[in-house]
Structures are given as C-alpha cells and as structure tokens.
Amino acid sequence: xxxxxxxxxxxxxxxxxxxxxxxxxxxxxxxxxxxxxxxxxxxxxxxxxxxxxxxxxxxxxxxxxxxxxxxxxxxxxxxxxxxxxxxxxxxxxxxxxxxxxxxxxxxxxxxxxxxxxxxxxxxxxxxxxxxxxxxxxxxxxxxxxxxxxxxxxxxxxxxxxxxxxxxxxxxxxxxxxxxxxxxxxxxxxxxxxxxxxxxxxxxxxxxxxxxxxxxxxxxxxxxxxxxxxxxxxxxxxxxxxxxxxxxxxxxxxxxxxxxxxxxxxxxxxxxxxxxxxxxxxxxxxxxxxxxxxxxxxxxxxxxxxxxxxxxxxxxxxxxxxxxxxxxxxxxxxxxxxxxxxxxxxxxxxxxxxxxxxxxxxxxxxxxxxxxxxxxxxxxxxxxxxxxxxxxxxxxxxxxxxxxxxxxxxxxxxxxxxxxxxxxxxxxxxxxxxxxxxxxxxxxxxxxxxxxxxxxxxxxxxxxxxxxxxxxxxxxxxxxxxxxxxxxxxxxxxxxxxxxxxxxxxxxxxxxxxxxxxxxxxxxxxxxxxxxxxxxxxxxxxxxxx
Amino acid sequence: xxxxxxxxxxxxxxxxxxxxxxxxxxxxxxxxxxxxxxxxxxxxxxxxxxxxxxxxxxxxxxxxxxxxxxxxxxxxxxxxxxxxxxxxxxxxxxxxxxxxxxxxxxxxxxxxxxxxxxxxxxxxxxxxxxxxxxxxxxxxxxxxxxxxxxxxxxxxxxxxxxxxx
Numbered sequence: 265x266x267x268x269x270x271x272x273x274x275x276x277x278x279x280x281x282x283x284x285x286x287x288x289x290x291x292x293x294x295x296x297x298x299x300x301x302x303x304x305x306x307x308x309x310x311x312x313x314x315x316x317x318x319x320x321x322x323x324x325x326x327x328x329x330x331x332x333x334x335x336x337x338x339x340x341x342x343x344x345x346x347x348x349x350x351x352x353x354x355x356x357x358x359x360x361x362x363x364x365x366x367x368x369x370x371x372x373x374x375x376x377x378x379x380x381x382x383x384x385x386x387x388x389x390x391x392x393x394x395x396x397x398x399x400x401x402x403x404x405x406x407x408x409x410x411x412x413x414x415x416x417x418x419x420x421x422x423x424x425x426x427x428x429x430x431x432x433x434x435x436x437x438x439x440x441x442x443x444x445x446x447x448x449x450x451x452x453x454x455x456x457x458x459x460x461x462x463x464x465x466x467x468x469x470x471x472x473x474x475x476x477x478x479x480x481x482x483x484x485x486x487x488x489x490x491x492x493x494x495x496x497x498x499x500x501x502x503x504x505x506x507x508x509x510x511x512x513x514x515x516x517x518x519x520x521x522x523x524x525x526x527x528x529x530x531x532x533x534x535x536x537x538x539x540x541x542x543x544x545x546x547x548x549x550x551x552x553x554x555x556x557x558x559x560x561x562x563x564x565x566x567x568x569x570x571x572x573x574x575x576x577x578x579x580x581x582x583x584x585x586x587x588x589x590x591x592x593x594x595x596x597x598x599x600x601x602x603x604x605x606x607x608x609x610x611x612x613x614x615x616x617x618x619x620x621x622x623x624x625x626x627x628x629x630x631x632x633x634x635x636x637x638x639x640x641x642x643x644x645x646x647x648x649x650x651x652x653x654x655x656x657x658x659x660x661x662x663x664x665x666x667x668x669x670x671x672x673x674x675x676x677x678x679x680x681x682x683x684x685x686x687x688x689x690x691x692x693x694x695x696x697x698x699x700x701x702x703x704x705x706x707x708x709x710x711x712x713x714x715x716x717x718x719x720x721x722x723x724x725x726x727x728x729x730x731x732x733x734x735x736x737x738x739x740x741x742x743x744x745x746x747x748x749x750x751x752x753x754x755x756x757x758x759x760x761x762x763x764x765x766x767x768x769x770x771x772x773x774x775x776x777x778x779x780x781x782x783x784x785x786x787x788x789x790x791x792x793x794x795x796x797x798x799x800x801x802x803x804x805x806x807x808x809x
Numbered sequence: 810x811x812x813x814x815x816x817x818x819x820x821x822x823x824x825x826x827x828x829x830x831x832x833x834x835x836x837x838x839x840x841x842x843x844x845x846x847x848x849x850x851x852x853x854x855x856x857x858x859x860x861x862x863x864x865x866x867x868x869x870x871x872x873x874x875x876x877x878x879x880x881x882x883x884x885x886x887x888x889x890x891x892x893x894x895x896x897x898x899x900x901x902x903x904x905x906x907x908x909x910x911x912x913x914x915x916x917x918x919x920x921x922x923x924x925x926x927x928x929x930x931x932x933x934x935x936x937x938x939x940x941x942x943x944x945x946x947x948x949x950x951x952x953x954x955x956x957x958x959x960x961x962x963x964x965x966x967x968x969x970x971x972x973x974x
C-alpha cells in the first residue's frame with residue numbers, strides 16, 4: 265500500500281497493465297491526471313481531435329491484441345470520442361477510454377463542459393464506470409482492462425470526476441480479478457466439437473468463412489492448419505482478410521456486398537459452412553440466409569451472435585484459438601488416409617475465379633486496381649495497411665496481397681477518417697512494420713489534421729490519398745439508384761494534398777501516370793519518415809473494378 | 810407471445826438504465842417492468858414481461874447476459890410460476906353503491922384501502938389477467954384512477970432464481 269492521489273494511481277494502473285503509449289487530448293477536468301502523466305514514463309501522443317485519439321488506440325490495440333488507451337477531457341472532449349468508441353465496439357476492438365468529468369458534487373447541474381458520457385456512450389461500450397469513490401480506483405481499472413481484453417473484446421469507459429482525481433488513497437493494484445457476472449467461456453462444448461468434426465468430415469462441399477475474430481482471438485494459424493488438414497476452401501469477411509494468406513490455393517476471396525465472384529460461388533454451392541469468428545452482418549449474410557439444407561457450424565466467443573443472422577446446426581461458444589485447438593485434437597485422431605479431399609469442389613471453385621482485366625484509364629490518371637497491385641510488389645510481407653471507408657476501402661481490400669500482414673479497416677461502423685489515425689496507432693505499436701493508410705480525398709479531409717501528430721511524434725505513417733474529387737461510393741449509389749442525380753458528392757474546392765503535405769513538412773508526391781506511380785511507390789516505401797502520395801484517380805470509377 | 814423474465818443484477822446505480830436502454834435500442838417490447846431488492850442487499854431483481862417471438866426471447870436473454878452487471882437471466886415457464894401485480898383502483902361510489910362494490914371487492918379478494926363520501930379505493934394483488942377482469946367489473950361505476958405495478962413472478966415448487974445456485 266502506498267499513499268497517493270487517484271490521478272497518480274491511474275498512471276500506476278496503466279503501468280501495471282503494461283501501457284507504454286496513450287493517445288489523448290487534455291482539458292481542465294482531466295488535468296490532475298495529465299500532471300501525473302507528465303511525471304510518469306508513459307508516452308502521451310497529442311492527437312489533433314479526440315476522435316482520432318480513439319481511432320489511434322483502436323489501431324494500436326488491433327496490432328498488439330491488448331487493450332489500448334485513449335484519454336479526453338469532460339464534455340465536448342468526451343463526446344468527440346463517441347464515434348471512435350462505437351467504431352471499436354462494432355469491430356470488437358479492446359480499448360480502455362479515460363475521460364475527465366466535472367467535480368462529483370457538480371454532476372447533474374449542467375455546469376461548464378459537463379456531459380453524461382457514461383450515459384451517452386452506453387450503447388457503444390462493453391461496460392463503463394463512473395468513478396465515484398476514490399478507493400475503488402484500482403479495482404475499477406483492473407476490471408476495465410479485464411473486461412476490455414477478454415471474451416468478445418470491446419471498449420470500456422472510465423469517467424473520473426476532477427475532484428476524485430485529486431483525492432488521496434492507499435493504492436495497491438490487485439493481481440487477480442473475479443467478476444461473478446462476467447466469466448467468458450473459453451473451451452467449446454465437447455459434444456458440439458465432435459458434431460462439428462463429423463459435419464466437416466461428412467461434407468461434400470465444406471466452406472470456411474474466416475472472420476475478424478480470428479485476429480482478436482489469435483486463431484488464424486490454427487484455422488490455416490485445420491483448412492489444410494481437411495482440405496476445406498476458405499473465404500473471408502472484410503474483417504477476416506488476411507487470416508488466410510491471399511495467395512493460398514485454398515483461398516477464394518472476400519465475401520460481401522463488394523466481394524468477389526469465387527467467394528459468392530462458394531457460398532451459393534457449399535453444403536456445410538464453418539463460421540469462424542464471423543458475426544455475418546447484413547452485408548454478408550443475405551446469400552447464406554436464403555440457402556436451404558445447409559449445415560452451419562458457428563464458432564464464436566459471443567453466444568448472442570450464434571443464431572442471430574443465420575440458423576445454426578452446430579453452435580460452439582468459446583475462444584476461437586481454444587476451440588480450433590479442440591477441433592484439431594479431434595482431427596489428429598483420424599487416420600490420414602481417411603482425411604477428406606475435395607478436388608471436385610475446389611475445381612468447381614477454381615473455375616469460378618475471375619479477375620476482371622485492368623481497364624486502361626485516360627491520360628493523367630491512375631487505375632486504383634492497378635495501383636494497389638503494383639504497391640503489393642513493394643510491400644514487405646508483414647506490412648499493415650489501413651483502408652479508410654468508401655471506394656478506396658474496396659479497391660484496397662479486393663486487391664491487397666496479405667501473407668503475414670494485416671488489413672485494418674472500420675468494417676462494422678464504416679467510419680470515414682479512420683485510416684490515418686488508426687495507422688498512427690498501428691505504427692506506434694509496431695514501429696518496425698511498414699504502415700500505410702489508404703484513403704479517399706473525402707475521408708482524408710476528415711483526418712488531415714493528424715499529419716501534425718505524425719510530424720510532432722515522429723510517427724512514420726505513409727498516406728496514400730486516392731483523389732477522385734468525389735465522395736465516390738455515394739456518387740456511385742446516386743448513379744445506380746437515384747437516376748444519376750449527383751448531389752452533394754462533388755469535392756470541388758478541395759486543396760492540393762501535396763501542398764497540404766508541404767505545409768506540414770511532410771515528403772510527398774503527386775502521381776498521375778503508371779511511370780510516376782511506380783516512382784511514387786518506390787519513394788514512399790523507401791522513406792523512413794511520414795510520406796504522402798496523392799494518386800490522381802479518374803472521377804467516375806466503380807467500387808468493383 | 811408474452812414472456813416473463815427474471816433478471817438478477819448487481820445493485821449499482823445505472824443498472825436499470827442499461828437494461829432499459831438495451832430493450833429500447835434493440836427494439837424489444839417491454840409490457841411491464843418491476844424492480845426490487847432481494848434477500849442479498851447487493852443484488853436487485855428486475856422482472857420483465859416482454860412481448861416477442863421465440864427468436865426475440867433468445868436474443869433478449871443473450872443480450873441481457875452480455876451486460877456486465879447482469880448476474881442471471883431466467884425466463885419463467887407460464888405453467889410453472891406464480892405471477893402477481895398490485896393494483897390500486899379508485900372508483901366513484903355513492904353511499905347507496907357501497908355495499909355492492911364491497912361485495913365485488915370481497916369476491917376478488919380485494920381490500921378497501923380508502924373510502925370517502927363519493928369514492929372508494931380498492932387494492933388487490935393478483936395475476937394481470939384477473940386484475941383486468943376485475944377492472945371491467947368496476948368500470949360501470951366510473952373509474953377515477955388506476956395505479957398498477959409491473960408484474961413480479963416466482964417459480965412454483967422448491968426451485969429458485971437466486972445468485973446462490
């Protein structure tokens with residue numbers, strides 16, 4: 265036990281949780297904590313807008329697999345975080361969010377910069393705490409990190425009134441935590457495991473759908489082993505991209521509204537579906553929900569996801585890596601000559617593989633599909649690519665090669681302006697990895713101020729702006745569904761992005777031809793500093809190229 | 810279909826808001842809701858009567874279980890529970906009508922809780938359906954006000970919805 269202020273105890277809690285970097289934006293109500301951060305070894309990264317602090321923590325957490333931390337002050341500071349919290353919640357990203365609050369005796373009186381943040385964020389958090397009793401500090405932090413980083417991961421908010429931060433307590437960080445109402449299951453039910461193996465062994469046309477849970481649950485490698493052992497083709501959701509290397513012969517692409525032909529063919533023709541850490545949103549579940557006589561094995565850590573969108577034959581609740589381990593253990597007992605081979609099924613799927621030829625574009629522009637394929641040639645295998653939201657997201661997702669690398673994107677919420685801050689977080693978490701944010705000119709203008717953060721804190725994120733002077737995906741929607749009445753989608757009046765980069769002192773290049781693009785990619789990947797590449801993309805391209 | 814769900818929760822500030830918020834944002838319909846303490850001071854019980862299909866009920870149970878403050882969720886089988894609501898009903902009543910109303914009240918095992926020159930207030934605890942029937946019997950006299958609690962319910966027999974089991 266040591267006597268200290270709650271503010272100091274908060275830094276001690278973070279240190280005990282192994283937190284080295286936090287992303288934040290100060291204000292009066294969080295100043296006691298900032299004064300202790302100043303004295304601690306924790307590295308604080310000053311973002312230029314609170315929402316980006318949230319996204320940066322999200323990128324950081326997705327790379328490390330552990331809860332990352334962001335911080336803001338009371339009222340507007342906390343409220344600005346909400347979109348980032350909801351974005352993390354939708355994609356099951358572990359985060360601990362610390363907000364300052366007005367003095368506890370002032371709560372509820374509409375004082376300056378007061379907002380009920382625990383109330384406002386409630387629909388988007390896994391749990392939240394309003395720290396009212398100073399002596400609860402250690403327990404609340406311990407629980408927050410435990411809840412955020414176990415079970416189905418998610419954001420946990422801790423709101424700390426300013427006077428509580430200044431109060432003195434006897435501090436000791438608990439070693440263990442037990443919450444009687446929260447005991448996430450880790451092992452899958454043995455009976456269902458056996459049924460799952462039987463279903464996979466008996467299937468003629470089995471198909472694995474790899475979801476984002478394979479990354480949060482650290483199950484990608486085990487999934488690869490299982491797929492290879494049982495010769496099961498794999499497709500991926502947007503969140504699960506890269507769980508199966510994109511060049512694997514068993515891999516048949518991404519499912520979803522903007523997915524590829526072979527993945528759709530696989531879903532339409534399979535007889536047994538194995539869903540691994542995929543919740544199947546409305547964008548992916550529709551063709552599955554329509555199917556009849558389908559055996560569905562659904563493995564997820566969240567029981568509420570099982571049976572939510574797709575009827576399930578074999579439900580397994582558990583930690584994906586533990587469950588995959590259990591499945592593999594069963595499979596190991598099968599004699600190797602009895603293991604299935606699905607040559608006819610794979611042949612059918614191979615015939616459905618289709619790669620549309622890259623269309624030439626007019627002079628002065630670059631085809632984004634060609635560009636991403638070209639970028640692949642220069643990226644180290646462990647690179648992290650963060651795709652923003654819009655056409656750029658699917659140009660990237662559909663064409664990026666992932667062997668051991670990651671693609672991060674805001675899948676569930678579709679939050680524009682995610683890529684640059686999330687890339688900052690990812691780069692901070694893994695400084696040796698090449699980290700690239702790909703965005704459109706719409707999304708870039710939402711996150712542009714973070715270039716300053718990259719410069720100030722030496723975060724060598726590379727930014728690729730696919731500039732087509734349109735909010736392209738909405739433009740395409742208006743073209744297809746609203747009689748081509750283009751309205752409020754033109755980005756006329758936008759600046760030169762290379763000049764913006766110049767203003768921040770960031771190396772940059774504008775590319776508008778294949779030759780210059782190759783040079784640009786080379787310069788971008790060779791640089792060890794932040795770099796911005798503005799790619800001139802034709803104005804009216806489709807999402808699926 | 811109506812479902813009666815017994816939910817044990819940590820007795821913290823804000824728990825009811827979390828539960829109510831969950832129902833609102835997921836589009837689950839609440840018919841009635843009652844909250845009270847249990848024999849354990851740290852635990853409250855929320856009894857919810859919700860309307861929805863079996864699919865909805867399954868989602869309600871699973872989503873409730875995801876709330877960290879929820880300790881236990883149990884849907885009570887209609888044939889295996891005793892459910893009660895309390896009603897206070899104020900009826901216009903002249904001196905002449907008194908004995909008539911009192912006999913209706915006796916029939917329904919109600920109790921006269923207040924009486925004035927022109928009104929009478931009856932309290933009854935019974936199942937929601939029986940209370941509805943009683944209300945209809947009194948309607949011809951002129952109902953001035955009705956105050957009703959949400960449904961509370963308990964399983965029949967020795968089984969209990971408790972944190973101890």
